[in-house]
Amino acid sequence: MTPEPQLTVGPTGPLTEEQARWASDAIRTAADAIEHAIQGKRRVIELVLATAVAGGHVLLEDVPGTGKTALARALAKAMQGTSSRIQFTPDLLPGDVTGITVYDQKQGIFEFHAGPVFANVVLADEINRASPKTQSALLEVMEERQVTVDGTTHAVGEPFLVIATQNPVEQAGTYRLPEAQLDRFAVKTSIGYPDDAAMMRILQQRSRVPEVPTVMNVGTLIQLQAFGRGVHLSPLLAEYVSRLVEASRRAGEVRLGASVRGALALVRMASAWALVAGRPYVTPDDVRELAIPVLAHRLVLEPEAEFDGVTAEAVIGQILVDTPIPQENGAA
Template identity: 50%
Template sequence: MTPEDIAQKARQIANAVETAIIGKSEVVELALAVLLAEGHLLIEDIPGVGKTTLAKALARALGISFKRIQFTPDLLPADITGSSVYNQKQGEFEVRPGPLFANIVLADEINRTTPKTQAALLESMEEHQVTIDGNSIPLPSPFFVIATQNNVEMAGTYPLPEAQLDRFMARLAMGYPDRAAERRILSQQQHTRPLEQIEPVTDAAEIVAIQKQVRQVHVDASLQEYVLDIVNYTRNQPQVILGASTRGALCLMHAGQALAAIRGRTYVKPDDIKTLAVAVLAHRITVRPEYRLRGITPQSCVEEALQRIRVPVD
């Protein structure tokens, strides 16, 4: 596929998704960039702003399988990965796959379950496989985890540890739509459900092919240095306990490649990195408690880095 073909396909996917997700073009574009960069997405926001709808709309537009896991305190690791069950007719054990065996997996309210079950996602997200009774079983391609969590009601939750957060390529917030978009939502859904009307515009094989081409998008050495400068800035500030990891630098570069491909280019621009930096790096940064009381946030640390670090010539 040519860069123009990839950009056109990305527009078709985005247009299909935006029939159900109105007024959130930037969120849809960033979610698609994470998918094409072979990453995973964490959406952190209040209930009722479209987190689940975004996941379902993406799956319908892409024409790939979708499973939703409602995380609860009593959920066990085997409930999501699957288990071995004895088949009396065959006289042997057989694997019954869990809901992780899908192209898009929605981990709904991931902070509602125990760390043991949260950790069961680690292998699948990093290795694209699960282990059942000592046997490693590959997951389908593409494999995309969208996890959601409510950042308001924290009672009875299990905050994601840094190791788990670092597995997510990006963290996004949906936010409230503006009044005009919300009016369109009310009018549009008065008699119909737009989600059910989304038709597939691609398939799994084409998405995998695009993912491979995304990795061929050129990243100039000066832009690699720019990414490293941003990451190192987050590590060397007095207000920060934990800065962005090396995985964070890789994710920022790969997400930049995907965003450039979506926009029809064969090379990454500084604007691609600046657009993605907060979403990709902020959730990997831990601010010291005394600075949090002064209003310093991980987002502001990344924004400060973007303001202070010299941007390479385009």
Template identity: 60%
Template sequence: MTITPDQARWFSDSFTAIVRNVERAVLGKTHTVQLAVTAMLAEGHLLLEDFPGTGKTTLARALAQTVQGTSSRIQFTPDLLPSDVTGVNIYDQKNGQFEFHRGPVFASIVLADEINRASPKTQSALLEVMEESRITVDGRPYDVGSPFMVIATQNPIEQAGTYRLPEAQLDRFLIKTSLGYPDRESTMRVLHSGGSRPRTAALPPVVTTQAVAEMAQLAGGVHIEESVLDYIARLLEETRRTADVRLGVSIRGGLALVRTSRVWAASQGRHFVMPDDIKVLARPCLAHRLILDPESEFNGVTADEVMGRVLAAVRPPQERQSA
């Protein structure tokens, strides 16, 4: 069912309220907060590649509190085991049975800090739960609930002793972006607070988890014209034949762009997707899915630069057809 204009306005108002509330804790990062909320409402996950101390944990906690959810933080280290993430069955001598003790993955917003420092075996423990919102321990499935979102971080420096995320796992992240350092005005506001109290401590919820589920469902009804879908398809094809790329974006990346563009359009109060929505989201949705040619990567070519060339090469549709 197509979303109505009234529903689109309610979606936009709720989206704005969530973003503004999170911004009370994460200062001066409106666009990144919007991308994080978009990933949550598209029922996807977020990858942040950023320096230490830029507010990644604050973002996760603020987002969870805003939607009346729970948050947890997992510090990934080389000795972290998969059971440390998912949970483990422990034998209870009193009743003579095994009891499942839930791991930190059972939360609305899970911050996987420095995910590339854990072994590939532990990294893969997140694959099932990211894809299906459930885990399996000793053959028994456990749902983690809804909403569920993983915010994983990578440190772009100090790569010694890290395990690069495989392409299959990178593809599971709907959006990749960064927070970066705040501007001077935001920095001054943080310094004035003195750091004596976490900015998320008194953050009130503005929507319920049920409202988040309703928003996610409504987003699926945002209309996308054939011409816009064709634009996405041409972007995918261009990534596969452009210079400096060994492997372009798969169909999963295209579906990710469709899902996020619907949420983004509804957040602007529209019941249809425009080409400009695709332009805004193409880099955060697609760039991390590109596998660059090793020689080009050695010469300093970045995936973001390649996506810029792709967007410049593919002409968007010029006229909107009737819905």
């Protein structure tokens, strides 16, 4: 397990080069461990780890059988945290997600029975199969890290990461996620099929998922989150993020652009991505690398644009081309 540095950093403290290198080593070690279960998908693994460091949530839109469940379990195992899996179905109730209050006749009191959302890593499998009412049960906990049942608030604890999945192919019996819920996900990405080399290794294992070693604990992840808040973001880069988000609202193909929450998510994710690279500051490349996975799923396109085959990813890609890049390395 990677030893933690002696110095800690608060939410507003500056990050040192030593701390950035330690953070990068810790993230790289966790990625190596998770690769035991998810082979040939290093960038996706690092993206999920960066989302955990940024304190966000991940939406995986992928076909069945690509390793979405294995990724969530491997992440929980690598950081020695708790994990749970919620299979979303049309008959799933909000209480099946958050928990319910039960009356204890012997003691004459009401007791709260926590639902599966009370875990460090929560896999919300096929989230678009549940009714909108059940989907909304995740809104409060994803934003506030707490649930309210019968007027009583219960904190889910830290760290807390939701990895939700949805199938882009099957449409029967599904409910489209509302824009307000999509906005709660820091990142939307996909695992995809493995390349030839990774496929050969998987076939040689004969579907046996290798054991994932534990390389950190939840305290280490909380420390990494604090380090992420200490990564330097220059005023020029903050203005660059603002211009990208504003451009998404003015694009002719877009009916609803990226929100303020989206801009904050891009800043936090870029800071976490800088830690992956071992830097105590954000660069323009960090912002550009993450603009599509962070912003694209927040856009609502005009019906005419969708009919013409325009995608949100293409819109963000064009905005990146059209928006001038700050001429600095981010350390200023």
